[in-house]
Amino acid sequence: MEAIQKLELMDKILREMEDLKNSEAAVVQKIAKMDIDNMTLSDKELDDKLIDVHTEAANLVDHITEVQIEFEMKRNRFEIEYHPTTPKSEGK
Template sequence: MDKLKKFELMEKISRELEDVRHSQQAVLEKIGKIEVDNIELGDKTIEEKIPEIYERTAHNADAIQAILDSFQQKTEEFSDKNNIAKLKEQQEINNLK
C-alpha cells in the first residue's frame, strides 16, 4: 500500500472512531435520561441495572477516546514523517495532466 493510500485509510479509521465516540456519548445521555425518568416511575429493575450499564458504557467510551487520541497522534506523525501534504499536491498535479 502506498503512503498516500495508507494515510487516507488512517484518516478514515479516525473518522469512524470519532463516530463511535459520538454514538457512545449519545448512549450515555439516553441512559442518563432513563435513570432520571425512572426516579418518578420507581421501577426496581431499571433502578438496579441502569447504573451498571451506564458504568460499563462509560468505561467503553473512555477506552474509545484513548484509542482515538492515540490513533490520531499516529496519523499525524505518519503524515509529518511521509510529507503527505506534498504527496497530495503531487497527486492533484498528476490528476490534472
C-alpha cells in the same frame, strides 16, 4: 500501499472512531434519560441495573477516546515521517 493512501485510510478510521464515540455518547445520554424517568417510577432493580449499564457505556466512551487519541498521534507521526506530497483528498 503508498504513503498518501495509508494516510487517507488512517484519516477515514479516525472519522469512523469519532462517529463511534458520538454514537456511544448518545447511548449514555439515553440511559441517563431512562434513569431520570425511573426516579418517578422508583424501581430499585431497574435503578441498580441502569447504574451498571451507564457506567459500562461511559467507560466505553472513555476507552474509544483513548484509542482515538493514540491512533491520531500515530497518524500524525506517520505524516511527519513520510511527508506525502499529494494533497489530502477532500470528502473521503
